[in-house]
Amino acid sequence: MEIAVIFGGKSPEHEVSRHSAVNVLKALDKDKYNVCRVGITKEGRWYMTEAGYEAIADGSWEKDPENRQVVFPHDPVVHGLLVFDSEDRAETKHIDCVIPVLHGAHGEDGDIQGLMELAEIPYVGSGVAAMANSMDKTITKVLAATTGVRQAKHCVLQYHSYKEDPEGEVMNALTAHNGKFPLFVKPSSVGSSVGASKAKDAESLRKAVAEAFKYDTKVLVEEAIVGREIECAVLGNYDPKASRVGEILAGEEFYTYDAKYNNPKSTTRVVDDLPEETINRIREYAVAIYKAMDCRGLARVDFFYSNEGEIVFNEINTLPGFTNISMYPMLWEDMGLPQPQLLDSLIELAMEEHSTWK
Structure with a gap:
């Protein structure tokens, strides 16, 4: 089978993705699969790479001179990649299944899954709706x-309201939790605890909310369990x-x-x-x-x-x-x-x- 392992991406979890990809690449049975490594830079450029495990882990794969730019066309007839040479001529590469080792934005929010469904290429993991939700x-x-x-008691803060009245939104969160601390504050759609903080008083809650809004337009404020x-x-x-x-x-x-x-x-x-x-x-x-x-x-x-x-x-x-x-x-x-x-x-x-x- 022709397998494409996709890693990296424009996400705060880019580095975690690279380390996950190395373990996936090592574990895939080379007698069963021909594995194509597709890395996405933090700027969003897609490349097929032959870089080694260490280069993928530390990010230096991006500088490999043998990298070739690729795109996944949504045309199901292609059923794979377009791989470009140095003169921008493209050849097709058939892919049987994609393993998206992409954490966070564009990997776990349904984006890559939607692209694969348009291209009619099987992929590991949940579909668009389940990923997004x-x-x-x-x-x-x-x-x-x-x-x-049972779930932790929580409230949701929206950026458009926070931008107009930051203090009012923080007070709304305090009211929702009856003024009790500690509280956990985290961006609604970011993983690996990126942007997450523990607030022990009103001042640290203000700082935690401001930090979380750097990563998302919705912020969750939860009771501490x-x-x-x-x-x-x-x-x-x-x-x-x-x-x-x-x-x-x-x-x-x-x-x-x-x-x-x-x-x-x-x-x-x-x-x-x-x-x-x-x-x-x-x-x-x-x-x-x-x-x-x-x-x-x-x-x-x-x-x-x-x-x-x-x-x-x-x-x-x-x-x-x-x-x-x-x-x-x-x-x-x-x-x-x-x-x-x-x-x-x-x-x-x-x-x-x-x-x-x-």
Whole structure:
């Protein structure tokens, strides 16, 4: 099979995407797949590259003189890439399936999925609507509420109102939470905790809201749930299965971007100290939310397990990381499905889903 792995992109999570892509590229079975590496620069230029793993990880792949500019035409007859030479002459390259290792904007919001559907090329992961709705945490909360799973109390701030009256919007958030702190503030449609802050008083809330609005036009202000951060991996299309559950042990006060990727004190582990009944309930909730969001292929569903013993849904990630510390592949590895076989399953699910709408 001809597989295209797409990484990078115009997103605050560009660097995370590169590291995920390296692990995906390493794990793909070279006896089963011819793998085409497609990198997107931070400026949005698309190139087919033969750069090595280290160059992809550190970003120097962009300077590889052998890179060739590519586009994915929406014409389904092409069913693949147009690859340009130095004189702007193009040849076609057939692609059987795309693995979009793109985190954040244009990767998890339905953009790349819409392009692939126009081109009629199978791709790993959920469709346009599920991606867009899962990316937007405010919409996720509305759809996830249909499952009856408990969520943190929250309110939504809009940039157009904030721009006209910043202090008024901050006060609205305080009123919605009855003046209680701490509160978590995060952009509605950005992952990897980019732009997220913990506010302990009104002044830090003002700063947190201003910071979050740098990344999005909608900002979520949530009550703080005191407890453990628990994650569950889901795999499948119409009959999805849940892994056992893992736990994040943040090296900082909460799991910020730096805590995730730059703090060696942050660790993840498979949970073995919760009652089996609780673990199974978390797995059931993960599948229920996955179905409510109409997901396909894969997702990681995140919860809090409060000090009072409550399971509280946090968010869903429809293109979870595949870095060395990422929970999704780790949990399936624990279930006896190492990364090469996991990727085989994801490609099979993509081809199966494509056959239903072709």
